Amino acid sequence: xxxxxxxxxxxxxxxxxxxxxxxxxxxxxxxxxxxxxxxxxxxxxxxxxxxxxxxxxxxxxxxxxxxxxxxxxxxxxxxxxxxxxxxxxxxxxxxxxxxxxxxxxxxxxxxxxxxxxxxxxxxxxxxxxxxxxxxxxxxxxxxxxxxxxxxxxxxxxxxxxxxxxxxxxxxxxxxxxxxxxxxxxxxxxxxxxxxxxxxxxxxxxxxxxxxxxxxxxxxxxxxxxxxxxxxxxxxxxxxxxxxxxxxxxxxxxxxxxxxxxxxxxxxxxxxxxxxxxxxxxxxxxxxxxxx
Numbered sequence: 001x002x003x004x005x006x007x008x009x010x011x012x013x014x015x016x017x018x019x020x021x022x023x024x025x026x027x028x029x030x031x032x033x034x035x036x037x038x039x040x041x042x043x044x045x046x047x048x049x050x051x052x053x054x055x056x057x058x059x060x061x062x063x064x065x066x067x068x069x070x071x072x073x074x075x076x077x078x079x080x081x082x083x084x085x086x087x088x089x090x091x092x093x094x095x096x097x098x099x100x101x102x103x104x105x106x107x108x109x110x111x112x113x114x115x116x117x118x119x120x121x122x123x124x125x126x127x128x129x130x131x132x133x134x135x136x137x138x139x140x141x142x143x144x145x146x147x148x149x150x151x152x153x154x155x156x157x158x159x160x161x162x163x164x165x166x167x168x169x170x171x172x173x174x175x176x177x178x179x180x181x182x183x184x185x186x187x188x189x190x191x192x193x194x195x196x197x198x199x200x201x202x203x204x205x206x207x208x209x210x211x212x213x214x215x216x217x218x219x220x221x222x223x224x225x226x227x228x229x230x231x232x233x234x235x236x237x238x239x240x241x242x243x244x245x246x247x248x249x250x251x252x253x254x255x256x257x258x259x260x261x262x263x264x265x266x267x268x269x270x271x272x273x274x275x276x277x278x279x280x281x282x283x284x285x286x287x288x289x290x291x
Contacts, residue, residue: 067166067188074182100226100253102283110282139276141263152252152277153179159218159273160187163246169216173202175227177250180220192216200230204239211243218246224253231257241269248273255281 061069077099080091087094095103128148136143149155156179164170166188172180173194184191192214194206202221210216219240223232232249241247251274254261263274 065188068186071185074179100280102280104283106283139261139263141266145263145266152250152275152279153183155275156180156220156248157183157186159248160184160189163217164189169214171207171210171216171219171245173207173219173221175200175225176220176222177226177252189217196225196230200225200228202232202236202240204236207240208243211245216245218248220248220250222250222252224251224257226253229253229257231259237262241272244271246271246273248275250275252277252280 077096078086080094080096083089083094083096084091097103129143131148132143132146135141135146135148139146147155149158160170160183164184164187167190169190169192170180170184171192171194172184173196174181175196181191192210194203194210197203207219211219221232221237221240223237224230225232237247237249247269249262249272251261251263254276261274261276262272263276266272266274
């Protein structure tokens with residue numbers, strides 16, 4: 001049965017009411033309900049109480065995708081304002097070490113640049129041309145290979161949304177940055193865990209087996225790793241890059257390792273994405289190097 005509701009009042013323009021028999025039209029308080037009856041039966045009036053009961057049976061959760069309702073919530077760090085209230089101390093007296101943040105903040109030049117921004121009331125360049133040009137000069141990698149983002153979390157999620165279909169698989173190597181597993185859950189992906197060895201090095205042999213057997217779409221690797229600081233050597237990385245899988249190499253802590261970034265490797269390997277960040281070395285923002 002098809003139903004069309006027309007709501008009318010004296011101050012609004014209403015459609016002309018066609019001449020209808022009582023069996024196919026009911027009028028209540030300026031509310032007209034047109035019903036298309038089945039071919040061989042009389043029309044049944046729609047009760048307003050029934051409509052209200054139908055609407056009241058819905059809940060906010062019913063609109064959420066089922067896999068997200070089952071997802072365990074991510075446990076974020078507490079900001080200075082909350083810690084200050086709980087501890088009864090001024091934010092300036094608190095040294096936060098729980099998120100590996102730069103406790104000193106950005107250099108003074110950053111505040112000067114922010115204070116002298118031109119057109120802060122206009123949306124910024126969506127392609128971040130000036131930023132990418134500066135990063136290209138700093139890294140030695142052309143700006144065409146660089147994508148700026150609002151934090152590593154956004155970039156990780158963006159990679160997954162671009163690459164993964166619901167049910168696709170990723171490889172994670174714990175213990176490591178937990179956002180890989182969380183974002184995979186948000187994107188309805190399946191996480192295959194290949195634990196690190198006792199010395200926190202990668203179990204490359206097991207990774208090769210998993211890629212051959214499970215056909216995952218991508219693997220997330222961190223070097224230096226969070227939380228232990230272990231380094232992925234060239235031999236292990238090259239062996240993984242030769243597999244049919246997208247390799248996302250997170251170099252958030254590379255400045256503290258004394259080693260060179262592998263950003264330039266993206267020009268040679270089509271299946272490599274390198275994540276870099278300013279949050280650790282400079283206390284500001286994040287960016288992504290991509291092939």
